[in-house]
Amino acid sequence: MSKTLRLSEKWFHRGLWLVALLFAWFLVGLGNTIVGDLPQVEVRRSLDDYLDPARAPAVKEAILVAEKNAREAQDALEQAQLRQQSAEASNRAARETFSNWLATRKATARPEQDQELIARTQQLDDLRQAERDALAGMEKQQQAALDARQTRERAQRELQALQDSARDAYLSALRAQELRVFGYRLLLTLPLLAAAGWLFAKKRKTSSWPFVWGFIIFALFAFFVELVPYLPSYGGYVRYIVGIVLTVVGGRYAIQALQRYLEQQKQAEAQPAQQRQRELDYDLAQTRMSKNICPGCERTVNMSDGKTDFCPHCGLSLFDHCSQCNTRKNAFARYCFSCGASAKAASGAAAGNETSLA
Template sequence: MLSPSRGPERLVRAGQWAIAVLFAWFLIQVGASLIADLPLLSRAPQAAQFRPVVALQAVQNRLEPLQEQVRRLQEQLEALNRRREVVQETLRRERQSFETWRATRAATAQSDQNPEVLQRARQLDARLEQDRLLAEDQRQLEQRQQQLQGRLAPLRRQQAELERRGEQAYARALRRHEWIAFLIRLGFVLPVLALALHLFRRRRGGEQWPFVWGFLLFSLYAFFVELVPYLPSFGAYIRYGIGALLTYLGGRALMRWLRAYLRRKQSEQQAPQQDRLQQIRYERALQTLARRQCPSCERFLCSGEAPMPDFCMHCGLRIQTHCRVCDHHQPVFYPYCSACGAASELHTSQPDAAAGEDAPSAALG
């Protein structure tokens, strides 16, 4: 395989990419800290700021006496229930005892009109009357409690409505704060992204290309990653919308480049053979030949171990030639014969042929 680059060149190119990545990493760290610490136009709202304290206090002042009355009634009902449970339990035991005693008296044929029987019956009637009175008191207390609950209900609804309005006002202020925070950060990131795209378009082929690539990687990371923690619910539309726009512009640029590339190749194939050979850079010729492709039309010439043809069967470009001194067969782009070291015909026809060992790339660049 033909290698178009010297060893130090490959090391320098790898180092340049390492510099681009490292430069982007440091910019990302600085950008992350800067985005997190950007000053805001307003402080984050607090929920307590939007509670209608005065109105809520007025409602609370009306609620507290009624709630106190309800609490006292509830305590009275609980005490009354305990008393009634005691009375009902006593009545149950006395009735059971009375029924047992009456059964015994009936077995001995003693009269039910016995004064002792009447006395015990009157005791049971007294217990029943006591339970009835307690039940009546319980019903009255429950009615009073229902009345108080009816008076409490509109006040509680009013209190809930005031709380709801305060929460809505807080939610609106919070959304407004999110807008401000996001737009401040977006106002910082968008110009950085625009500058990175401009530099990439204008300077990506210059000597400072590692820094251009590093700055582009930083701006893309800042826009698509660093803004994520600050995106409000609507922020994804902005991020994905700009992503779709960049994809569209990139696709359009790619199609324009393809059309220009095809037109350039078509015009190259119409040029004379010698002009076509001189327009092909030495490094690019070695790269394409290493892939077994034509340096001009970049179509495949052969595959596997098949010999390289003398001419491209697609565009007619001369690929191989014979040394004019020793008749050695080799690629036409070699500036010197690999068998005898004589300068090739293409190399000697260039004005910079005597420039030394760097002449190949200068003459064919």
């Protein structure tokens, strides 16, 4: 039909489709926001909400205390290890110094150094004792760190047992919440599909068709695209079932429309050719003629030979001759392309002549 439309009419038609797409785009944005915010109508639950209220707080507190004790014990252990390493290094260095001094003492054999020998030996004993004390402190801190870790692990195991016992109730509640939210989304999108179907059947040919098609595009997008990221594991069944139902309903509508069309065509072809020609839409007739299709029966006709004036299938006049200049022209044209004479005036004059002759 676009070939027979006026230039301005073509651009207006395209602009109206742009209005339809913009309307659909804004509706899709609004719908996406609403569908995304629907989970907020439900309180978000976690596994902790289903733990034993009498035992879980004490276990969690015990874990926190054990973790704190473990950190403090680890810090103290690191300090004790540093002290033990320092004492060991001091003792080792003192023994090396004492060994060197003792070798010199034996070489010189000076009796006046006996008191210094006793003092140095005592100093070595003190360093050895300090090393043993540091080692004992380190072992004590290792035991404290081990106790803290074991206490924490016992509390964590107990908490894990509480979580395992509460997991079934939590998963059941989570599935119920998921089902409710999915129901909210379906309650929002299914009426949109129903409204889109009603608009398609009743309003798509009205002057408000851009908004009708915009809403239809939005409804289809909201159900088959926007709903997908929020579908639960069983949600795909709903989407496919609805798709099957829509396909069946649309298919039956198409079959019935085809049957109605064929019946209308039979009735139209049974009418006189002149009456059918008067009732045909001008733009539709021009479009079909440009495609070598009979405007009446919609069958293919070879119109390029310059000889075919009538449809060989239904007898409808396709080409006639101008009453002014006798030029062969399109029978559905309103004016002669050669002389510009009005086809309606010419047909009226011909009808008057026929009446006078009768």
